[in-house]
Amino acid sequence: MPRPVASLLPLASRRLFATVDIASLACFRVLFGLLMFVEVWRDLPDIGPLYIEPEFHFTFFALDWVRPLAGDGMHVVFGVLGLAALCVTIGLWYRTAAAVFFVGISYVFLLEQSCYLNHIYLLALVSFLMMFVPAHRAASVDAWLRPRLRADTAPAWALWLLRAQIGIPYFYAGLAKLNPDWLRGEPMRTWLAESADLPLAGPLLREWWAPYFFSWGGLGFDLLVVPALLWRPTRALAYVLALSFHLINAAVFSIGIFPWVMIAATTIFFEPDWPRRLWNRVAARVGAPPSPAPIVAGPPAHLGRAQRATLVALGLYVGWQLLFPLRHWLYPGDVAWTEEGHKFAWRMKLRDKNGYVRFFASDPELGASWKIDLAGRLPGWQRQEMSGRPEMILQYARFLADDLRARGHAAIEVRVVALVSLNGRRPQLMIDPSVDLARVEPSLWPSLWIVHPTFDD
Template identity: 45%
Template sequence: MISSTHLELREIKICFEFRAPSETMTDLNRASRQQTSQTPKPSIIAHLFTDLDGTSLAVFRIAFGLIMHWEVWRYFLNDWIREYYIWPAFNFPYPFFEWVTPWAGSGMFLHFAVLGILSLFITTGLFYRISAPLFFVGITYVFLLEESHYLNHMYLVCLLSFLLIFVPANRCLSLDKIIIGKGWGTKIPAWSLYLIGSQIAIPYFFGGVAKIGTDWLLARPLAIGLAGFADLPLVGPMFEQTWGLLFIAYSGLLLDLFIVPLLLWPRSRSIAFSLITGFHLLNAFWFQIGIFPWFMMLAGTIFFSPDWPQKMLMRIKSVSRLGQWGVGITGLLGGLIAWAAIGLSLVPILVGILSGLVISWLAIDALWPEEKSLSLPNKTFYTITKSHKVTSILLALWMIFQVTIPLRHYLIPSVVHWTEEGHRFAWHMKLRAKEAKVRFFAYKPKTGEAKSINPLFTLTARQYQKMSSRPDMIRQFSRYLKLNLDPTGTEGIEIRVDAVASLNGRPEQRLIDPKVDLASVKTSKLAKNFWIIPLNNP
């Protein structure tokens, strides 16, 4: 009996034996290693199709649609529809898209009205699978109408609107889910977030690459672009000093190259998001570049954890009442700064408020981190199917395309900011300040007669200003003039130009060979064009 009781007590002692936290962590780590050794390592394709929370993508969809609606409103408000697409007698088409022309009559106003409605559908997630492709077609049509209106951020809008067709951005926070998608769930495949995040990262990274080895490192474009802000209090005098301009130039370079990794890393995320918020606010104030700064501020959240909106709300609820007041004040301060930067405009103020709230949340998380869970990660990896492989191949092809297009100008032995060869679609932003003038002549080789042509009889002032520094657009307009002056070609008229330009403060020099008939000259998109005179002082 004594022996039996002794054994029972010993068993009870073993069952209730105290385990230190460090020993528990050791066991968890050992279990994790055993699980890893027993389970085959998932492939890249398996990771692409892992289920992730869809809230972050939904917030991106809402922000995208809201900012697009604001952009459409700006076109109506500033009468840009009439100025850009109705008044001009000639539009500069993109190569291979000469067949894209503006709608007649009031068609362009109706087109933008439809874009405004579609952008609201995207924001609310209503009829998303129809509104997303229609918006892509509509906004890309507008983009292709006029090459003189090329903007990097509108190119990015076209790319993102295309990608939104394929990602399930209406799984959360959408009317579609309320009306028809009650059984959808809130999970999305990981590739959806990776694809949108990569597309946002590309302008940053290649914008930084483009700054290397150019006038940017000497702050020449900044010296010209910021010359009008020298009278600002506190920071104004810095714009007149070489050290100040170089500080801004190199800060911008480093931010472009490293901001995405810093946003991805949780420990640096608070500082990184504060940096890009300040960076884009300054851009909005200094350069007045439309929707781009405000959109990129919110787009930076795509690099956070997929469920960051829930985490932010729960974290703010968990802090003291005083802390919640601090978060609210920071949000209001963000809205006030946005108001100061751009004036009384609803969308930028909302972006400023949300950015302030996000900065507060990230700061709270950085200063008072929550305890981490000891539970092992639980990811579901699906069996790889043929459709998974096809999707992965398409994703790879898209990324190869996005990486190679910005680098194509390196194949051309010329100064890209002078010749503009390979400049578009390469994410070269604020790297050149060009002053240019161009005169056109209808020249008759048989008689030597040259008749001057005033381009402003056909072009708007904006079209002329953009064209005068871009050789390919000068050539386009020369062909238009030839077709109007000598449609049959029987008179043998040549179109020659006297074009001069100055790049980033350099002395003015000739841009195009004045003896070349630009109406008949052959051009290349991937090779140097002989009729463009090289820059004398690269």
């Protein structure tokens, strides 16, 4: 007779405290640290243009107090990030280095909403988890300096926690693609047309079937790759497909280090001892001593107080990661248009917005109105990102109002005309032009000043 679900849950909980070979976690630590160092190195030329030179920074809700450091402060931040990444790689002061990297990358991430990228958010989450995952107990300087720290095994929950964190973005990215635009090949059609001049692949990207191939293929990949990686018979094929998927993304789209991070992170779904077995194969060929398989322990008969507390913490963290991306269902309208609930939800590469925004100021006391010229006030990359994001438009309207009040316009009003095209449609009003945005307070409630168009497709 099959066991009832109620009796399976305690068994599954106890299995999280069995031990597994630590080799996979140690390998993940090395790959993650190296890629983080590369990411920091790649970002060095952008410190000035992104964080020092702009007059204004778009912040996240309730985090407008997060500001760039003055002088050489931002260069110091990135220097510390690079050093922390190297320490994680070699396992030196590992937990402290992971904590420093988490705080540092989170700080940089929150400085400028215009630079929001899902993969930076993922890196921050993974670096947070690395503070607790004992990936430094093997193949690390810490284990060499402190022999009592050494271990060939780690608790299974550490492995499954990282698997969950890597798997959730895959799943929600696929879930978000189940929308009419994506299924009809948009905005993939637009993006492929922009890459049609690539050598060799360019002519294929112009074919009528290419947008559907990439759209439907990406949908199927995101939804199925994690189950396929977890099931041993399909794991090798799934990883080959994952490798191909991310390499194609790296070639066709400018998405930085993200494909390489996912190629490395996906190895966490392999058997825990895969690096040890790989080393032993190489050792057998070169005559080096093999690495013996560790003795792993099964699940405990009962969970102690510390284990129960760990289980609660794991449940709260994973539960939050599963629920938070769904918050856009609490808002009316199309999230791709309103952006309410879009960020931190793994809604990756789903919409293409083009349009323009014009800000107009009115001073009732003077009976005067005028257009505000943004040239010289906002860099092009900030203007482009703001043009399709209502929250950012509101934020900048309030900044302009504060600036004009400081110049003597006590009763200033700021209104916006924003015409935006979503995924190739005709441009439509996104902001109610009759609303004085200078009087609108930022809120987590639905924004009544956003115009909800009726799409005619």
